[in-house]
Amino acid sequence: xxxxxxxxxxxxxxxxxxxxxxxxxxxxxxxxxxxxxxxxxxxxxxxxxxxxxxxxxxxxxxxxxxxxxxxxxxxxxxxxxxxxxxxxxxxxxxxxxxxxxxxxxxxxxxxxxxxxxxxxxxxxxxxxxxxxxxxxxxxxxxxxxxxxxxxxxxxxxxxxxxxxxxxxxxxxxxxxxxxxxxxxxxxxxxxxxxxxxxxxxxxxxxxxxxxxxxxxxxxxxxxxxxxxxxxxxxxxxxxxxxxxxxxxxxxxxxxxxxxxxxxxxxxxxxxxxxxxxxxxxxxxxxxxxxxxxxxxxxxxxxxxxxxxxxxxxxxxxxxxxxxxxxxxxxxxxxxxxxxxxxxxxxxxxxxxxxxxxxxxxxxxxxxxxxxxxxxxxxxxxxxxxxxxxxxxxxxxxxxxxxxxxxxxxxxxxxxxxxxxxxxxxxxxxxxxxxxxxxxxxxxxxxxxxx
Numbered sequence: 001x002x003x004x005x006x007x008x009x010x011x012x013x014x015x016x017x018x019x020x021x022x023x024x025x026x027x028x029x030x031x032x033x034x035x036x037x038x039x040x041x042x043x044x045x046x047x048x049x050x051x052x053x054x055x056x057x058x059x060x061x062x063x064x065x066x067x068x069x070x071x072x073x074x075x076x077x078x079x080x081x082x083x084x085x086x087x088x089x090x091x092x093x094x095x096x097x098x099x100x101x102x103x104x105x106x107x108x109x110x111x112x113x114x115x116x117x118x119x120x121x122x123x124x125x126x127x128x129x130x131x132x133x134x135x136x137x138x139x140x141x142x143x144x145x146x147x148x149x150x151x152x153x154x155x156x157x158x159x160x161x162x163x164x165x166x167x168x169x170x171x172x173x174x175x176x177x178x179x180x181x182x183x184x185x186x187x188x189x190x191x192x193x194x195x196x197x198x199x200x201x202x203x204x205x206x207x208x209x210x211x212x213x214x215x216x217x218x219x220x221x222x223x224x225x226x227x228x229x230x231x232x233x234x235x236x237x238x239x240x241x242x243x244x245x246x247x248x249x250x251x252x253x254x255x256x257x258x259x260x261x262x263x264x265x266x267x268x269x270x271x272x273x274x275x276x277x278x279x280x281x282x283x284x285x286x287x288x289x290x291x292x293x294x295x296x297x298x299x300x301x302x303x304x305x306x307x308x309x310x311x312x313x314x315x316x317x318x319x320x321x322x323x324x325x326x327x328x329x330x331x332x333x334x335x336x337x338x339x340x341x342x343x344x345x346x347x348x349x350x351x352x353x354x355x356x357x358x359x360x361x362x363x364x365x366x367x368x369x370x371x372x373x374x375x376x377x378x379x380x381x382x383x384x385x386x387x388x389x390x391x392x393x394x395x396x397x398x399x400x401x402x403x404x405x406x407x408x409x410x411x412x413x414x415x416x417x418x419x420x421x422x423x424x425x426x427x428x429x430x431x432x433x434x435x436x437x438x439x440x441x442x443x444x445x446x447x448x449x450x
Contacts, residue, residue, distance in 0.1 A: 002038025004031055009115055011108070014038040024101055027108040060158060062105060062149075063098040066090055069152045081220060089138075089145040092117070102159055107166040110146065114139060118171050136171035143170065178330040180339040185213065191324035195317070203268065204278040205317045207261035211278075212333070214258045216340030216359045219333035223312040225277040227269055235259055237277075239360075250360040274309035281307040345373040 002016045007027065014034040015025040024041065028034040069075055075083065096113055097105060117139050122130045147164035154162045180188075192206040212222050221239065229237050237252040254262060265277050272279065318333050337359070344355050345367075352364045352371075361367060 002035070002042055004034045004038065006031075007112055008119075009112055011112065013109075013112075016041055024104045025109070026104060026106065027112060060102050061098065062100050062102050063094055065102050065153050065158060066094060066149055068156070068158075069149050072152060074152070085141060086145050086148070089142045093142055093146060102153060105163065107163050107168070110143075110163065111168055114143065114168060114170065117142065136173040139171055140173060143168065178328070178335050178338075179342065180331060180335060184325065184327060184331075187325040188321060188327070191321050194324060195320055202280060202312070202317065204265065204280070204312050205314070205321070207258075207265050208278045208312055208314060209321075209336075210258055210261055211254065212336045213340065215252050215254055216337050216344075217252055218337055218360075219314060221360075223276075223278055223314055226275050227266060227277055228275070230262065230266060230277060232259070232263055232266065248360075252360075253358075269309075272309055276309060276311050278312035279309040280311070280313040282310045283307075341367070341370055342373055345370045346376060 002014050004012050004014045006012055011027050011029055012031045012034040013025055013027045014037055016038060026034070026037060028037065070087070075086070078086075093113075096116075097109075100109075117134055118136075120134050122132045122134060124130055143164075147162075150159065150162045150164045153159045188209060189206070192209050195201055196203055196206055208222060211217065212219055215222075225237055225239070229239055231238065235254055237254070239250045239252060241249050262277070269275075269277055269279060314333065321327075322331065341355065341359055344350060344358070348355075350358070352367055355361075356364045356367060
């Protein structure tokens with residue numbers, strides 16, 4: 001029998017569970033609509049079973065579709081980091097949609113999932129719940145993964161329509177607007193040098209940091225640069241499509257100061273047998289005792305030197321660097337690239353297309369968030385425009401004052417003429433003299449009466 005449950009959003013979800021069939025469900029605004037749909041759908045299932053009619057992909061669950069997506073060639077072509085993010089995004093989605101038939105998932109169910117996720121708290125890896133909400137970026141990444149699965153399913157004819165084409169109400173993501181000052185940049189260089197002097201420290205941290213600051217390369221792309229891509233004679237790195245995030249070839253130019261560091265890194269990588277310009281040593285699996293507990297011990301020099309080389313792992317090194325340089329938490333490795341692009345907009349006259357080619361952005365529109373930085377370069381033009389406006393206003397004010405003076409002069413002349421015609425006194429001084437003479441006449445008359 002169909003079961004109806006009320007969701008936190010106030011809507012009602014109906015579910016039908018049958019043996020050897022994936023769970024079927026749908027969301028409605030009222031309980032009556034949910035019950036009516038459940039009864040009619042159960043009747044359809046009974047008729048289909050009795051008549052022996054098989055529906056294509058009727059038992060295909062969302063969990064199976066996700067597994068097929070992971071096994072597909074498109075997913076395997078993605079970068080390792082992108083694969084890891086998509087697998088992380090699939091965990092909560094599989095808990096929620098895993099046993100649902102792919103054909104019954106609709107936009108209302110997806111919106112309910114988004115609403116529920118926006119109210120959930122972050123869970124620590126030890127199982128405790130933190131007093132911190134799920135970030136908007138996590139919700140958007142899960143929605144993007146859900147769209148990728150449905151796009152894959154539509155392409156494989158597993159569903160008839162891609163429901164993720166609908167618009168959904170998503171939480172607002174606040175972009176990071178952190179900047180790196182020149183003082184902070186010098187502090188980062190000093191901290192990297194200090195970290196490099198420690199025993200068994202990776203000497204690639206400082207050159208990698210310089211390279212990212214001087215070229216604006218994405219930190220992950222810089223960590224995976226191979227020696228075969230580097231041309232010391234032409235002072236450039238030719239990153240092929242497979243090594244670039246957007247899967248487009250890119251040329252990275254570096255200057256004299258970075259040249260010496262890149263040359264030293266090439267020699268160091270060749271001596272270590274690494275194919276990467278900036279490299280780390282892979283951690284060998286720990287041995288275990290008879291009880292299965294890992295045996296922890298310090299590696300010998302030969303064991304350290306014989307470990308395989310991998311792309312430079314900068315995550316832990318960056319945390320140590322940020323702590324020593326006393327950087328705010330808002331500054332992460334990608335902010336270095338953000339600062340490089342910001343300075344190009346502020347301090348150079350390069351066009352948007354030139355900057356996009358220099359930093360490896362395919363679409364010029366992706367540089368839109370940086371265009372406000374060019375406002376400072378327009379100060380002279382703005383000041384000149386304001387000076388012209390002030391001069392125009394001053395001229396208009398002068399003309400207005402001249403007209404007012406002429407008007408008042410004409411009015412005074414007309415008033416003077418009117419007073420003279422009527423025998424009135426034309427000036428205040430004449431009026432005062434007349435008053436004095438009148439007082440004298442009255443005094444004389446009063447004396448005569450006495």
